[in-house]
Amino acid sequence: MTTLEKTRRTISKLENEVKQLRSFVIGMAGKDPEGEYRAEFVKRVKKAALEKPTFTYTSPGSFLKLIRKKTK
Secondary structure: OOHHHHHHHHHHHHHHHHHHHHHHHHHHHOOOOOOOOOHHHHHHHHHHHHOOOOOOOOOHHHHHHHHHHHHO
């Protein structure tokens, strides 16, 4: 094996390692401190945000009553 071939193999291995490290760093930097989000939850929330509201809250008390009914 020539020196040129050895150098090319070494460079190829280094390129792969850099790709893996870059992927790892981007993955770690993109994580939220509260945890990972589920894609289906995000889609559901986005869809709900676009829907027309079905309730009108007149006071904080009316909002709390509705929440308490839904959780029981």
